[in-house]
Amino acid sequence: MFYVPEVLRRYQPIVDDWEAFVDALHRPLPVCAWTNTLRLTPAQLAVELEAEGLRPVPLRWRSDAFRLAPEAAPGNCLAYVLGHFHVQEEVSLLPVLLLDPQPGERVLDLCAAPGGKTAQIAVRMENRGTVVANDRHPLRLRQLSGTIERLGLLNVSTTLHDGATFPLESGPFDRVLVDVPCSCEGNYRKDPTVADGFAGSPELCAQQQALLHRAVALCRPGGRIVYATCTFAPEENEQVVDAVLRDWGDRLRVVPVRVEGFRVAEGITEWNGRRYHPSLQHALRVWPHLNDTGGFFVVVLERIA
Amino acid sequence: MSKPIVSPALARAVAIVDPKPQLEYLEARFGIPPDTFAGYVVVRPGRKKLYLVTPDHQPPSHPRPRTIGLPFLRIYGQIPKLSMAAALQFGHAATRNIIEAEVAQAEAFLTRRDFWARPEQLDRCTGRGYVLVRYRGQTLGVGFLFPEAEGGRVESLVPKAWARDPGTFKLRL
Numbered sequence: 453m454f455y456v457p458e459v460l461r462r463y464q465p466i467v468d469d470w471e472a473f474v475d476a477l478h479r480p481l482p483v484c485a486w487t488n489t490l491r492l493t494p495a496q497l498a499v500e501l502e503a504e505g506l507r508p509v510p511l512r513w514r515s516d517a518f519r520l521a522p523e524a525a526p527g528n529c530l531a532y533v534l535g536h537f538h539v540q541e542e543v544s545l546l547p548v549l550l551l552d553p554q555p556g557e558r559v560l561d562l563c564a565a566p567g568g569k570t571a572q573i574a575v576r577m578e579n580r581g582t583v584v585a586n587d588r589h590p591l592r593l594r595q596l597s598g599t600i601e602r603l604g605l606l607n608v609s610t611t612l613h614d615g616a617t618f619p620l621e622s623g624p625f626d627r628v629l630v631d632v633p634c635s636c637e638g639n640y641r642k643d644p645t646v647a648d649g650f651a652g653s654p655e656l657c658a659q660q661q662a663l664l665h666r667a668v669a670l671c672r673p674g675g676r677i678v679y680a681t682c683t684f685a686p687e688e689n690e691q692v693v694d695a696v697l698r699d700w701g702d703r704l705r706v707v708p709v710r711v712e713g714f715r716v717a718e719g720i721t722e723w724n725g726r727r728y729h730p731s732l733q734h735a736l737r738v739w740p741h742l743n744d745t746g747g748f749f750v751v752v753l754e755r756i757a
Numbered sequence: 758m759s760k761p762i763v764s765p766a767l768a769r770a771v772a773i774v775d776p777k778p779q780l781e782y783l784e785a786r787f788g789i790p791p792d793t794f795a796g797y798v799v800v801r802p803g804r805k806k807l808y809l810v811t812p813d814h815q816p817p818s819h820p821r822p823r824t825i826g827l828p829f830l831r832i833y834g835q836i837p838k839l840s841m842a843a844a845l846q847f848g849h850a851a852t853r854n855i856i857e858a859e860v861a862q863a864e865a866f867l868t869r870r871d872f873w874a875r876p877e878q879l880d881r882c883t884g885r886g887y888v889l890v891r892y893r894g895q896t897l898g899v900g901f902l903f904p905e906a907e908g909g910r911v912e913s914l915v916p917k918a919w920a921r922d923p924g925t926f927k928l929r930l
Contacts, residue, residue, distance in 0.1 A: 503929065528925060530929075584816060611817065
């Protein structure tokens with residue numbers, strides 16, 4: 453049995469297969485590349501990646517994305533320079549799929565840098581309509597602009613603002629993605645130092661709650677909000693959503709969702725003696741061993757009024 | 758070129774630019790037909806750069822967007838410079854001032870080093886100035902051609918952030 457840092461050991465009661473979880477944490481993470489379908493088809497990209505010796509394997513749940521070996525360095529090939537694909541952790545494909553943005557809509561990505569999810573949104577919207585990609589860090593926003601430029605995205609505006617106070621007059625938006633800053637425990641396979649951490653710190657949770665609250669306020673009634681983190685910590689996941697659900701009462705609800713071909717665990721409704729809103733069982737928890745990915749949490753909300 | 762209908766939110770958020778002089782320049786230098794950009798609006802969110810965006814785009818006015826759409830041309834210098842992003846996106850429509858690079862030249866270009874073009878590679882070039890560098894038919898970006906008696910030097914204008922690492926970058930295709 454491998455060593456498991458103390459901060460992760462507290463999740464033993466909510467992980468279905470502890471041994472598999474620990475085992476997965478110590479395996480190198482596969483690389484994932486998704487097709488810029490504005491420029492070419494997944495089949496054409498597969499040929500290019502194959503020619504580079506990268507041996508792409510289509511994901512079971514997403515035919516436009518490919519799994520590559522953990523040691524692959526696809527950023528150094530011509531197809532990457534030409535904006536034919538983007539490199540992003542497989543589990544990061546989940547929130548945009550669930551956000552389900554449509555061409556012509558007005559969509560906000562509240563904490564957008566470094567921009568991989570913004571790019572997925574823009575591509576799914578077929579380079580039409582409006583994506584507003586916001587971040588509070590100027591340097592990270594520049595990185596986002598680089599992604600927009602390489603992939604040829606014509607429907608994205610970038611703004612530099614604190615997401616939690618993003619001006620209400622900029623709304624309403626049809627859909628809002630709020631992929632909050634978090635303790636990143638789910639990135640343990642890439643960077644074990646994340647477990648040195650600050651998971652569930654009160655300041656961080658307050659910031660996450662403020663961001664989600666503002667995301668709901670910016671969304672039109674009938675619109676969709678997707679809240680995502682890459683941490684296991686319930687304090688940053690169900691507990692944040694629970695607090696915002698209480699604030700909004702019957703004007704906000706959790707939408708049950710499922711992803712064909714991708715294994716997930718239900719959200720939890722109780723942690724350390726605290727009870728959460730029962731509908732939080734419809735949140736999705738991704739443990740690394742379920743699909744050989746990083747860890748993730750995502751929940752789909754609908755603003756009713 | 759017919760004018761697209763611009764969303765009121767876009768007109769409120771940013772200065773809309775009459776693209777005629779820029780499109781004439783791109784046609785004169787690269788042979789890119791102005792119609793290539795039909796269906797897009799040219800905007801100027803800052804001082805130095807023009808951007809291309811879809812006409813139905815509705816950015817907020819507040820906060821003021823840093824960028825709107827795709828960088829199109831840098832207009833700060835004497836001659837407008839096509840952005841790397843626009844070269845990748847629209848370079849296929851060019852018919853002149855194009856250099857078809859060989860593998861070593863393309864590797865040099867993408868790692869932000871100058872390369873030497875042989876006289877026959879300059880057949881479609883009209884003289885000193887911006888050129889599009891292609892490799893196997895795909896536009897890689899913008900360079901600057903300094904013609905000499907026999908051939909010419911091509912300076913790579915690949916932005917630093919885009920440049921590949923000369924130590925490890927090799928083209929396989």
